[in-house]
Amino acid sequence: MNNMSLLQVAVSLEQEIVAHRRHLHQYPELGFQEFITSEYVAEYLEQLGLQVQRGVAGTGVVALLETGQPGPCIAVRADMDALPLREQTGLPYASRHEGAMHACGHDGHMAMALGAARMLTGLRRELAGTVKFIFQPAEEMLGGARHMIDAGVLESPRVDGIIGLHLWPDLPTGQFGVKAGTIMASMDHVDIMVHGRAGHGAAPHQGVDAIIAAAQVLSALQVLISRESDPADAVVLSMGSIHGGSIPNIIADQVEIRGTVRAVNAATRERMRTRVTELAQAVAAGMNARADVRYEFGYPPTVNDAKWVRYAEEALRGLYGEEAIHPLAHSQMTSEDMAYYMEHVPGAFLLIGTGGEGKGKFPLHHPELAIDEKALHYGAAYLAQFVRNYLRE
Structure with a gap:
């Protein structure tokens, strides 16, 4: 499967990926209360034939895609919790849970990871190693990543590196914010x-x-x-x-x-x-x-490994060309508990632009936040491309 055909697969899955995001957006749950969310994620991953573990660190989900060939283990991480915020978007798929909203993009993070899981399942025969999908609870202020690490998500099999994305309305759709070293503050x-x-x-x-x-x-x-x-x-x-x-x-x-x-x-x-x-x-x-x-x-600060950032840039170039890479001039002052994983293993955490078609009007954590959903299949394709490159290498 060449790069263009992988991108074509992502385009063909766009409606499904968007449907994931819209469903999850309607049923937001706060940290360590992601019961509906985690069950939806787990059921879909099981339908793909992955080995799924529920109830990790309370409501976390971990799924393994085994290729059948010896090789490294790479983790793809997505967070699941919503914010205690009353949604004011007026969208037809707005939150049905009063006082809770996916205003930080975690619904999109899950949708992109689920899309990548679907694509990588189809690539299983050309890969060597294991893909571990980590869907964690409680990123917002509660440090769910620490609980997942304590529960052993970086072991059995041992994770060699980890990747993730964060939706970013300040960047236009089709752009990925990239920075080696510290990308987010403590x-x-x-x-x-x-x-x-x-x-x-x-x-x-x-x-x-x-x-x-x-x-x-x-x-x-x-x-x-x-x-x-x-x-x-x-x-x-x-x-x-x-x-x-x-x-x-x-x-x-x-x-x-x-x-x-x-x-x-x-x-x-x-x-x-x-x-x-x-x-x-x-x-x-x-x-x-x-x-x-x-x-x-x-x-702690979220610190990208320089070598893994190069891998990320290679994946982006292969899919979209150099123009998709947006070098970040400085660290973002937002914080992420992705940092905890990256204290243990190397990784690359990128920002993915969702500001197309005027959708960057409102910032993250705003009750009227709306994203350009075209970004979701771009992100899913990137995650799949990164993993494919790594497990083929």
Whole structure:
């Protein structure tokens, strides 16, 4: 089967791949609750004749495509969970689960992996080795990849490398964002509890206003980015949640601030942990309040192996030509728990453009996110081409 015929197979499967995505889009489930989703995935993979294991790390699915010939094992990873978001697209296949939406493209990730599984099943006789399909739960904030690794998904057989894709509305359809080294940032969690002293709103001097103290802490933290960080060193601090107080005429005694810090440099990551804690505590103390800081390291940076990126580029050239490769000038400040797999085995994680026909209007995690579904068969073909090249080599 030559490259053109493989692409033709992907085109012929386009409607089926899109149907997968639309079905999964209608039934989004949050992390570790992907029961309907995982059953749909498992049933389809079983229909293809793959060896399927259900219930991995709770709701994960692992499927093996055995070629019957000795060789390496390559993993194809897709995540399954949705976001706690009320969809506002108005699409006929919009979410039927109130308060949940596939707004990060995981429905597309699964659809592309299922399409690749269908294509690779037809290529079984010309391959040597094993393809392991990993459909993992709970990528969003919960680190499902760690649970899958703990459950042994990189063993039996031992995985030699891993590949994956992330839908990316900032790129036009037909473009693949490629970068060797760090492609996505780390993500760490910050929880600051500011303690004051309650009082009457008419006598603020008798209390310690936790809201005022928290506001000063929030303002001061931005100095860590604007005045303490090298402008060439990518780091982002985003405090996305603040809660405190009860009614208008009571001085609040407690305010909670929660957010994330993202970095691509290990030293910067460590510095931010130290300085966020020091500054929050010092500023609160200056307001006669107290700040308790819980700072937890979360997802590590997602680091692509240079050799595996070259493999990815070869697969893309073979299918679409050089014009499909979009070199990324810098790391993306989003984070991915794909990073955990790639701490153990080499891999290539690429961004696939979905911004065709005006579909890049809304970003990921937006309730009106819509993607260009033509991208799905491009992605499926790429995954299949990469695996075919690797297992033939």
